[in-house]
Amino acid sequence: MNTRLNGDGVGAHSRPYQICTNCIMDTSDSSIVFDENGRCDYCANYYNNILPNWQPNEIGMARIMKVIENIKKDTKGQTHECIIGISGGLDSSYVAYVAKEIFGLNPLLYHVDAGWNSDISTNNIQKIVDGLGLELYTDVINWNEMKDLQRAFIKSGSPDIDTPQDLVFFSSLYNFAVKNGYKYILTGGNFSTECVREPLEWGAYYQTDMRYVRDIHNRFGERKLKTFPTCDIFKYKILYRVLHGVRVVKPLDYLPFYKEEATRLLEDKFGWQRYQHKHHESRFTRFYESFWLPRKFGFDKRKNHLSSLILTGQLSREAALERVSRPELPEDELQKEFEFVAKKLDFTVEELHRHFEGPNKTYRDFKNNAKLVALGTKVMQLLGLEKRAFK
Numbered sequence: 001m002n003t004r005l006n007g008d009g010v011g012a013h014s015r016p017y018q019i020c021t022n023c024i025m026d027t028s029d030s031s032i033v034f035d036e037n038g039r040c041d042y043c044a045n046y047y048n049n050i051l052p053n054w055q056p057n058e059i060g061m062a063r064i065m066k067v068i069e070n071i072k073k074d075t076k077g078q079t080h081e082c083i084i085g086i087s088g089g090l091d092s093s094y095v096a097y098v099a100k101e102i103f104g105l106n107p108l109l110y111h112v113d114a115g116w117n118s119d120i121s122t123n124n125i126q127k128i129v130d131g132l133g134l135e136l137y138t139d140v141i142n143w144n145e146m147k148d149l150q151r152a153f154i155k156s157g158s159p160d161i162d163t164p165q166d167l168v169f170f171s172s173l174y175n176f177a178v179k180n181g182y183k184y185i186l187t188g189g190n191f192s193t194e195c196v197r198e199p200l201e202w203g204a205y206y207q208t209d210m211r212y213v214r215d216i217h218n219r220f221g222e223r224k225l226k227t228f229p230t231c232d233i234f235k236y237k238i239l240y241r242v243l244h245g246v247r248v249v250k251p252l253d254y255l256p257f258y259k260e261e262a263t264r265l266l267e268d269k270f271g272w273q274r275y276q277h278k279h280h281e282s283r284f285t286r287f288y289e290s291f292w293l294p295r296k297f298g299f300d301k302r303k304n305h306l307s308s309l310i311l312t313g314q315l316s317r318e319a320a321l322e323r324v325s326r327p328e329l330p331e332d333e334l335q336k337e338f339e340f341v342a343k344k345l346d347f348t349v350e351e352l353h354r355h356f357e358g359p360n361k362t363y364r365d366f367k368n369n370a371k372l373v374a375l376g377t378k379v380m381q382l383l384g385l386e387k388r389a390f391k
Ligand SMILES: [Zn+2]
Pocket: 020, 021, 022, 023, 024, 025, 039, 040, 041, 042, 043, 044
């Protein structure tokens, strides 16, 4: 078993190590830029672009209530005014609470079971459904197809091995909404816990670039994807938005949303259970972010998650540094998870280990639409529709 330590310097870059003096992003992001005070470009983006436009207060609340009133008018007579994709994680659970209890909406909760739900997440979804008296619709993904695409990504050497899950969550929700005539999608996307977005190279390449997904599957897949839901980024951005008028609303940016307070509220009101870390509602994502990505590639997503909390005043830089100085899970648990993931994906432990030790690739090694997507993002930023920095 590999014994490389978590983190810094494992990535293939030759820059001297440097860490931001304000957050904890560092040169494990090969494209990070520092100013003369040692502050990084993520911090600059936060202070210059996000903060001035972010109003999680009465002003924001007044703005979002207008949007909600329009949604209510526009959907008069419908049982559900909107749809919310729920994973059992904090952000989506909290947005369900806000929709029902603060906005007075009756959203349809929509869940995708891709085979990796943790017990806590399944429980949390039920607690939210029962506690708020909402209706839940669950789509179960064909496991053999899911498994084949996940195996293909692992065999490819790409860091984006969580793309199959991201793709299926995203595509299922949007396809379901369009098919069933839902115009409004409320998401838990927010600046408060996500204002520092990991760079694309950290296994965060666009999950809806179907040219990339298809190339990896064509090369490493073993069965046809007949029912696997997909939604190409252009279909989503152009067809769904323009033609079908699908609107995405992110309510959590308009009201105070703090991780600890929100967690406590869900615990107290619904018996919801907290996770050790963001994205741990999926057992695969937990393994990917706490083992595969940091140890194979040197990318630790806790750095951007915790930097978001630092910038928004929810965590001290010292506490964040302490947290990333050690692995997120105990070594014996990581070994057990390695065996669990291998078995579930029909790899022997030795096979999965061989892929783990295999050459590291990036999305650039495969067919992709990166240039086209970058152009689209640039246009969105110029139009003021995208505030986060993608790079
Ligand atoms: Zn910084």
